[in-house]
Amino acid sequence: MAKQTIEITVNGDRYEVAIDPWRSLAEVLREDLRLTGTKIGCNQGDCGACTVLINGRSVSSCLTLAVEAHQREVTTIEGLAKSPQELHPIQEAFVEKGAVQCGFCTGGMIMSAKQLLDKNPQPTETEIRQGLSGNLCRCTGYNKIVEAIGDAARRLAPAGEGK
């Protein structure tokens, strides 16, 4: 099958890559662009480790064809922090609240959390748990992740609105 050239913007950088059209976005990010922060835990859409944002919407990149990201903006875990010095508040909260153990689910969890907080800046605990229901974690039991996201919501709230 002929290769197809796609243009994608990942974390603000524009790339042009020639790929087999059947390859997943997760594979192309990891193998062609060498952005390995996106993990593959199942490659079947069941675990959420590969979650990235396309034009601000979260997707399982293992189930998304790379060609679908043509001329779109992709954000991966590597692109979330403002600068190497300054973590995103969700990242900060994950570090401080102990929401990370082996770390394999972490990137995907944080991207799902980002999507959740973008849509619902002050979620309840139940809403956080719902928002994470597509992301599996085998290490933490989720409680510290849920706590971290609640904490990130407070950090992100405009002054005076945080609880």
Added chain:
Amino acid sequence: MKNPAIIGASIPRLDARQKVTGQALYTDDLTLPGMLFGAILRSPVPHARIKRIDVSKAKALAGVKDVVTGADTPQVKFGNWRLVPDSQDELPLAVDKVRFIGDEVAAVAALDKETALRACSLIEVEYEELPGYFSVEDSTQEGAALIHAESEGNVSLARKIKYGDLEAGFAQADYVREDTFRVHAVSHAYLEPCSSLAAPDEGGRVTLWTSTQVPYIVQCLLASTLGLPENHVRVIKLNTGGGFGGKMELRKWEFCAAFMAVRTGRPVKFTLRRADELASGRRRHGMPIRSKVGFSKDGLLMAKDFDVLLDGGAYNSMGPTATFLCGNFGAMLYRYPAYRYLGRHVYTNKPPAGAMRGFGAPQALFAAETQMNMAAHDLGIDPIDLRLLNAMETGDEIPEVATISSCGFKESLVKVRQMSGWDVKRQEKKPGHGIGVGCYSFISGGVFNWFNTKYNFASAEVRVFEDGTAHLLTMATDIGQGSDTVLRQILAAELGIGVDKIRLTASDTAVTPKADLGTWGSRVTLMAGNAVVQAAKKIKEMLIPVVFGHFDLNQIHDIAFENDRVFSKARPDKGFSFGECVYKALKGRRGEPLTAFGAYTPRNKGLVSPAFSFGAQVAEVEVDEQTGLIQVHKMYTAHDCGVPINKMAVEGQLEGSIHMGLGYALMEDFVMKDGRTLNTTFLDYKIATAQDMPPSQSVEIDTYEPEGPFGAKEAGEGLVSPTAPAIAEGVFHATGYRCLDLPITPPKVLQGLGRLKG
């Protein structure tokens, strides 16, 4: 001595920043120039003789660089129990016979993954099928064909424990009961699929990056199976995405990667798919457990007879250790005047069971704790009272097995009773609501040298520098539990410097000191921690004379290491910064670096472990009697892990344990048909999501373990055991249905309540 700023603090893991930014590297993230991709051909049949393998079509496929079968390999058997060579029953690739669906038969290395997989499908294998046995009952029946010719009736090993007068104990007992429990196999389900990358090195050497819990064991067994000197093999662990016991052996793809890297002169990487992991990966032992127990009418334990058949699957794997530990855990927690254990490890034609978080304890304790609850019910004694009556205490001895050097079990029971509101909730009994208790004890590493290591069980090297920093080198293996942080806390506390001052190099067998047996059996904090303390103490011995000499201190002074300073305790002004002190010592040594080696090997610590953790857990559940659905409303835990080094890490271990314990109790299960695993995706093999997890409240009981670093002991593994018996008792309390065979599913509940025909 305790340094409160560091020991017991909730310090965020030092690797968390790398992990939240996506910078942390895991094995599959690596790509090397010229790298080939590996794939494995597995057996499609459960038990067969291999008549013929033809790899010619696979070899001819464009892009294929190497194809290997068992015939190409040195055919050296391996297994973790090097102490008993007969137990080493696996070959890197099958020769003559396959023993389970998924048994590795051949491997391919090709320019890309797709070609490697296609080449596998082109390998022709002719099998002559043999009878397959899928339960321990079937494989041990008279006349069953042998899965391994060397075994006796498919039993690969038996373990016995016996003390006290069993007959007399039962004869004197007023109440005796005998039950058979059945526990099932479950998956480790670590989120990172196994991945290994090998690269050839000069002089026929090889380097393997691999997702493992045991770099040293992999190094040794890789060397023996490849026929290389140990020192020719370098094993490096990068970040590992969980293990839970599933990554504690040499795996076939590690061998194939290294073997083919040497053959092709190119790096070779294997990364498993989730379906491979679930279909043929290691799992927890399922087992039937028969337990007979006797009590006096006041509830005192008199005797116990515990009989277990471990369903080992096709190979020994870590089964021998699990067989041993099952017997140990059958007699933990309480004072048994007489005890007899017979554990047999049985081969079946299923994927091998191995070590999995708890290592025999979740199974043994589900049976033991459920039976305790049943006895309490019959005797009319509150389950917590019955436990308090029989509970072990500090100083107790298990004959010939262990001495309990610290024990906060009774305190745990009292605490969990109070925090859960046990007495009220047990009495009031709302319809459909129940509350149950389960307890655990666990080891802090094993003392038994089954690997037959010639080195210490744990080792550390510490180097200190005149800029006030230190470098800790250790083979101890962080697979997500946080030992890289905890060991640095221990070193920081001992040297009185900040954790941020410590560089760490871990789990590289060519660089870190020999040796460490890896991460399993909750051994790392205690064993590697002790090694770090010893190395640090030697460094301090190099620095102390500098302070004495420089300040002309009276002999009676004592030297403190705190806040990046080294000084006289009585005269804090007499001292240096840590870095300056190192500088002066270095000058005095005419440039010889300050480096110290520390080690730990348990000696005179019985047969099991140098230290034991304890705890009690209460589950509050609600059962819908129409649907059989069980909801866990809250978990309460009180546990004794000695002095926690990092509170936040301990909580994380507890919460992760509840996740796994809840899955074991209610939802995780392999669906098997004729040796084939049918649920091979996370859609079908259910693990709890964030929505399934109950809130949890916990408290640590204050004890000090004399054998542990700063008083610490195990915290990560034992806690996986109490959850299932606690939930089962909660279900009984709510409905009157008593589950003896895990998992507790809605159909079983309905059948148990007579609402559904079996």
